Amino acid sequence: MLSRSFLAGFLFGAAAFGQLASFPKPSYFRETFARPITKVELKSPVRLPDYVVGGKLELSLRSYLELVMANNTDIAIERLTVDVAQNAITRAFSAFDPLATASFSSTEQRTPSGDQLTGAATLVSLTQPANFTYTQTLPTGLNYQVGFFAQKLSTNSGYYYYNPNLNSSLGVTISQPLIKNRGTYINRVPIMVASSRLRKTEYDLKASLLQLVSAAENAYWDAVLARENLRVAESARDLADQALKRAQRELELGALSPLDIYNPEQQYATSQIGVSQAQYFLKQTEDALRRQMGADLDPQIRTLPIVLSETVGPEVDAPPIDAEKEVRKGLAARPDLKSAIQNLDIDDLGIRQTKNELLPDLELTAGYTTQGLGGIYYPGSGEAAISGGFGDSLSQMFGFGYPMYSFGLTLRLPIKNHQASADMADALVTKKRDALNVRTVEQQVRLDVLTAVSQVESSKDAMKLSVVAQDFARKYMEAERKKYELGNSTIFFVLQAQGALVNAESSVVQNAVGYRRNLMNLLLRTGDLLEARGIAVR
DSSP: OBOOSOSSSEEETTTTOSOOSOTTSHHHHHHHHSOOOOOEEEOOOOSGGGGEETTEEEEOHHHHHHHHHHHOHHHHHHHHHHHHHHHHHHHHGGGGOOEEEEEEOOEEEEEEOSSGGGSSSEEEEEEEEEEEEEEEEOTTSOEEEEEEEEEEEEEOOTTOSEEEEEEEEEEEEEEEESSTTOSHHHHTHHHHHHHHHHHHHHHHHHHHHHHHHHHHHHHHHHHHHHHHHHHHHHHHHHHHHHHHHHHHHHHHHTSSOGGGSHHHHHHHHHHHHHHHHHHHHHHHHHHHHHHHTTGGGOTTTTTSOEEEOOOOOOOOOOOOOOHHHHHHHHHHHOHHHHHHHHHHHHHHHHHHHHHHHHSOEEEEEEEEEEEEEEEEEOOSTTSOOBOOOHHHHHHHHHHTOSEEEEEEEEEEOOSOOHHHHHHHHHHHHHHHHHHHHHHHHHHHHHHHHHHHHHHHHHHHHHHHHHHHHHHHHHHHHHHHHHHHHTTSSOHHHHHHHHHHHHHHHHHHHHHHHHHHHHHHHHHHHHTOHHHHTTBOOO
16 A cells, blocks of 8 residues: 655655744744744655666556655645645634733833922833733633733822832733624634635545546556557568568569569568657657656666566456446545535535624623732821832732722624625525536536446457457468468568558557556546555545
């Protein structure tokens, strides 16, 4: 079984770089302040040396596809789409991320006095407030905020009992939606949408892999066909060479007219051209194979000859295919159909989310604050100052002797919400469109499978007939050769029979490879190609 690991894909030095730890763990700071590693390392192709035997790259269809899954760049690119969808799920949780805020400022101010109530001819004040806040929204929709406030006020005014004045307060505020945005389900809809889109992306990835593996296998059969065509071309050249040599001997003996030598010479020259063209075409198909399995990226492997172990012997005894059974398999397994159905789940979540936007927003708010005061206390003229500090302020604050309570309801009632109404209408139209799209894909799956079954059966019959035609062509050539040896025929008819045999052999090769292609295409249309080739997508 082939794994779904990126054996030859893109490897980032910190592919999963992100803030995984929470404050204040040491790893939090390392992850937050570390410089992202943006350099992309491209792995070299793997496992290619495992298939080198005697200085040649020997490949069965299964081993070739293993190398394709491990090293094909297009497949590595497609797999990255799943990572993006997984990141979207992480992003959807951001609505519930806690946030801590801290602030401090120091302000000194000098103000000229216009009356005696100021307490000084020139009022000098130093204000140093500090504020710490922690806020978070829970899946129920409840938002809470915990805040601590502390301030130091120093002044030269004589009217302050505490100077410096140290004030502190601790407060908790909550806000709970009662209609709109209420409840765990509606607040987790973005997460569910992202999860549903991840499943859709996985289906889309499998659909893309089906096409890429199909293209890779077709490239393999292209090379096999080119190899067999070269064999047929070389056989035709050998036959033409034998006929030419026989004609030349007959010409030397005077048994053949000089005018009759041109036909076998022309036949031999044509066969040589055919061999040359077949050799170049085989080289092109082998280069395409190297690209598919990443062998073109390895300087030591890309120059090795390729030996394909698959044969194209005619298979004429395969039983008829149950078309309706194959259709049912396609409807159950096709990833593009599953992707289309997954869209309906996304649409339902979108409708629920849009419905929430139509609701009035009734919000319950409540708060509690406790406070304290400290500093150096000046009770009055003639009395000694009483020393104090920030501890006194905290003691009062946590003594809860100076509380403040709050409670409130806020209603935001949309008298008319054109945007939300339009969004709901669009969401319903989108679901209806996607439902019709599911039907369209189902119809297309059925048509694809039935067409593929028809092509398999047609190629099976064509292969049987081509084998019969090849047998008759061989008998015809032998008959013409014997008639020629007995003097009852001419070299023209022998060459004509040889050409017919070459065409018949080429037809057998074409139909045999076509039959293999059509079997592969049927697996593609039913969605079973990856499983049939031992490719696991995990």
